[in-house]
Amino acid sequence: NAGVTQTPKFQVLKTGQSMTLQCAQDMNHEYMSWYRQDPGMGLRLIHYSVGAGITDQGEVPNGYNVSRSTTEDFPLRLLSAAPSQTSVYFCASSASRALGSPLHFGNGTRLTVT
Amino acid sequence: AQSVTQLDSQVPVFEEAPVELRCNYSSSVSVYLFWYVQYPNQGLQLLLKYLSGSTLVESINGFEAEFNKSQTSFHLRKPSVHISDTAEYFCAVSEADAGGTSYGKLTFGQGTILTVHP
Numbered sequence: 001n002a003g004v005t006q007t008p009k010f011q012v013l014k015t016g017q018s019m020t021l022q023c024a025q026d027m028n029h030e031y032m033s034w035y036r037q038d039p040g041m042g043l044r045l046i047h048y049s050v051g052a053g054i055t056d057q058g059e060v061p062n063g064y065n066v067s068r069s070t071t072e073d074f075p076l077r078l079l080s081a082a083p084s085q086t087s088v089y090f091c092a093s094s095a096s097r098a099l100g101s102p103l104h105f106g107n108g109t110r111l112t113v114t
Numbered sequence: 115a116q117s118v119t120q121l122d123s124q125v126p127v128f129e130e131a132p133v134e135l136r137c138n139y140s141s142s143v144s145v146y147l148f149w150y151v152q153y154p155n156q157g158l159q160l161l162l163k164y165l166s167g168s169t170l171v172e173s174i175n176g177f178e179a180e181f182n183k184s185q186t187s188f189h190l191r192k193p194s195v196h197i198s199d200t201a202e203y204f205c206a207v208s209e210a211d212a213g214g215t216s217y218g219k220l221t222f223g224q225g226t227i228l229t230v231h232p
Contacts, residue, residue: 004157033219040123042204042222043158058219090157102148103220105157 002026006091006106013081013113021076021109023091031094031101032074033058034066036087037108043090049074081113116141116207120223127195128231135190135226137205147188148206148220149179158204164188175199200230 007022025032033048045058049068063085065077074093078085088110092103121136139145146165150158162173169181179190188205206220 031219035222040224042118042120042224043220044222045219048219092158102160102163103150103158105159107155107157 004091004093004104004106006089006109008109009107010110011112013078013111015081015083015113017081018077018079019081021078021089021091021111023074023076023106024072025074025091025093025104026072027093027095027104028071029093029095029104030071032068033092033103034064034074034076035090035092036060037090038087046076046089078111081111083113085111086113087111116145116209116221118205118207118221118223120203120205120226122226123224124227124229126229126231129197130194132193133191133195133199133228135203135205135228137188137190137223139186139188139205139207141186141207141209143209146208147179147181148208149173149177149188149190150204150206150222152202152204152225154201161190161203195228195230197230197232199228202227 004025030051034046035043037043044060047066049055055066088108090108091106094101094103117140119138127133148163149161151161152158162171164171164181172178177192202225204225205223208220
């Protein structure tokens with residue numbers, strides 16, 4: 001019963017490097033999203049997807065790309081990492097079109113950009 | 115646009131004391147309200163939610179929250195806390211679209227760190 005799985009757990013990047021944060025869910029959820037968590041700022045929505053092939057921007061999308069080729073996977077790409085992207089990243093999913101559908105979270109990826 | 119304000123960034127209490135974590139929201143449409151809990155080095159877990167009906171909702175581990183529409187609040191309470199309740203708590207709001215769906219697109223508050231001392 002895996003739920004939402006994120007890899008890697010930790011990552012250190014140098015400014016300008018690129019990387020992909022992986023997220024997979026095994027609950028057949030339509031809705032997936034990426035949040036970043038910074039101290040004192042709660043969680044802020046980066047990108048989200050309501051189904052395979054459909055993505056949209058959240059509150060803080062700049063510097064990040066996403067794609068949704070399958071229902072299960074929703075990778076987050078940093079094309080050119082910047083120190084401002086140092087954060088903890090959470091992937092979440094829910095069974096959308098359900099009233100007040102709660103989010104199921106992964107355990108997070110802690111990213112440091114030097 | 116919706117927003118959520120958690121009025122206390124840190125709340126220290128002694129074990130077996132009561133606690134209230136405050137949350138206010140703003141929105142111009144119908145909302146669904148949630149409290150999530152985050153234990154160290156883990157993701158967030160749903161604690162309780164308000165969708166409709168009774169304004170008082172309860173969790174399985176003794177927390178409760180009351181939806182107050184006139185005050186746009188959704189404060190979280192527990193009459194007697196345990197050491198194991200030490201965690202960060204997040205209030206979140208989701209707006210319903212015209213069709214009544216929310217897609218799980220949540221706006222979170224800043225979080226309140228609850229520390230329970232022996």
